[in-house]
Amino acid sequence: MKDKNIKVLLVDDEEAFVDTLANRLKLRDLKVETVYDGEQALAAVKEKEPDVMILDLKMPGLHGMEVLREIRKTYPKIQVIILTGHGTEKHEEEARRLGGFDFLKKPTDIETLLGKIKIAYKEKLEKAFSAIAFAEAGEFDTAREIMEEENDK
Amino acid sequence: MDIEKEKTLQTLQMRFIGKILSTYTHEMKNHLAIIKESSGLIQDLINMGKLPRKKKDAGPFVSTLTAIDDQVARSTAVISILNRFGHRMDNPASTFDINEVIEELIVLMNRLAKQKRIGLKGEFQREMPPVHSSPYRVQLILYTLIQEKLGALDVDGSIVLSTALRDGSATIRVYEQGARRPEDQGQDVTPRDLFQYAMSELKGEITYQTDEHAVLVSIPLTE
Numbered sequence A: 001m002k003d004k005n006i007k008v009l010l011v012d013d014e015e016a017f018v019d020t021l022a023n024r025l026k027l028r029d030l031k032v033e034t035v036y037d038g039e040q041a042l043a044a045v046k047e048k049e050p051d052v053m054i055l056d057l058k059m060p061g062l063h064g065m066e067v068l069r070e071i072r073k074t075y076p077k078i079q080v081i082i083l084t085g086h087g088t089e090k091h092e093e094e095a096r097r098l099g100g101f102d103f104l105k106k107p108t109d110i111e112t113l114l115g116k117i118k119i120a121y122k123e124k125l126e127k128a129f130s131a132i133a134f135a136e137a138g139e140f141d142t143a144r145e146i147m148e149e150e151n152d153k
Numbered sequence B: 001m002d003i004e005k006e007k008t009l010q011t012l013q014m015r016f017i018g019k020i021l022s023t024y025t026h027e028m029k030n031h032l033a034i035i036k037e038s039s040g041l042i043q044d045l046i047n048m049g050k051l052p053r054k055k056k057d058a059g060p061f062v063s064t065l066t067a068i069d070d071q072v073a074r075s076t077a078v079i080s081i082l083n084r085f086g087h088r089m090d091n092p093a094s095t096f097d098i099n100e101v102i103e104e105l106i107v108l109m110n111r112l113a114k115q116k117r118i119g120l121k122g123e124f125q126r127e128m129p130p131v132h133s134s135p136y137r138v139q140l141i142l143y144t145l146i147q148e149k150l151g152a153l154d155v156d157g158s159i160v161l162s163t164a165l166r167d168g169s170a171t172i173r174v175y176e177q178g179a180r181r182p183e184d185q186g187q188d189v190t191p192r193d194l195f196q197y198a199m200s201e202l203k204g205e206i207t208y209q210t211d212e213h214a215v216l217v218s219i220p221l222t223e
Helices: A015-027 A038-048 A064-074 A089-097 A110-136 A140-152 B003-047 B059-087 B098-115 B135-152 B192-201
Strands: A007-011 A031-035 A052-055 A079-084 A102-105 B094-096 B119-123 B131-133 B158-166 B169-177 B205-209 B214-220
Touching: A007 A015, A007 A038, A015 A031, A015 A110, A015 B003, A015 B059, A031 A038, A038 A052, A038 A064, A052 A064, A052 A110, A064 A079, A064 A089, A079 A089, A079 A110, A089 A102, A102 A110, B003 B059, B003 B098, B003 B135, B003 B192, B059 B098, B094 B098, B098 B119, B098 B135, B098 B158, B098 B169, B131 B135, B131 B214, B135 B158, B135 B169, B135 B192, B135 B214, B192 B205
Parallel strands: A007 A031, A007 A052, A052 A079, A079 A102, B119 B158
Antiparallel strands: B094 B131, B158 B169, B169 B214, B205 B214
């Protein structure tokens, strides 16, 4: 697995934070795009098709939780990691219930974040590969179940 | 003194302080995250041997260091305002500049307004004489009126706090600019009798200009 294949979308209204974090992830060979609110995030996923989204919760306009809900419904293959300064246990529970991959609190360590991104990407690939493998073996029902399970997440 | 009303006001005051604290600890986490990522970026560049050999190549370093400086300045400004806000409660009453107290509240509530994409601004009459009153109770009343309007206004609207000198009192008019959300065309929800009581205890008045969705608060000047 090569890190440079991982496409990440960073979503946060703190522009200085997003831009600096994007630079650090790019130095680690990831493909990174940035947007500064929830509406931009929903528009960007259609065009950029990221593997992993790093999503803030409290932003002007659309709340991060609404963005997560919409992503799980329309683009279920995108892995969403919440990264917020507004991280209560209630928020974490809700994010996980909605299908968020992980929940991190600001300020976080870059290596921790990078590790989570890689695990999220790996899990996404494994799901896709196992569905393909079952399909190639002619076990279409199982392949479909895996895809549907992923879509329901 | 009405004990029940005082208790309710104290509860509202605690909620107000809690809201401001939670908003600004969140803000501070953002500031710290920017500082952490900026210093991390410089460490990354050093570790990767990307140190600039010439001054003309130092642009990214300088801009990252400037970002750290800017964040420290932002954090210092927020902490100073919070500190002043905390000290407003040192005494039940004090002599203060009403414009300063409102300006402080606007800074403290700016993030809440920004989240809803609503503007919050002051129109200050210059050289207002000082008032002798309870600054934290005045802030509580204005905070509640602003919160009510944040819940009612549509995006891109504004809330204005305008000060003036009238009939021996300092007046603050809280009014709206822009449309209300369709689902929020109903009555204002501020506990009016409670605030009438609070203002009468301060020897002032609160007048609801319902047709204009505005409220006028009057506080007597220092004698």
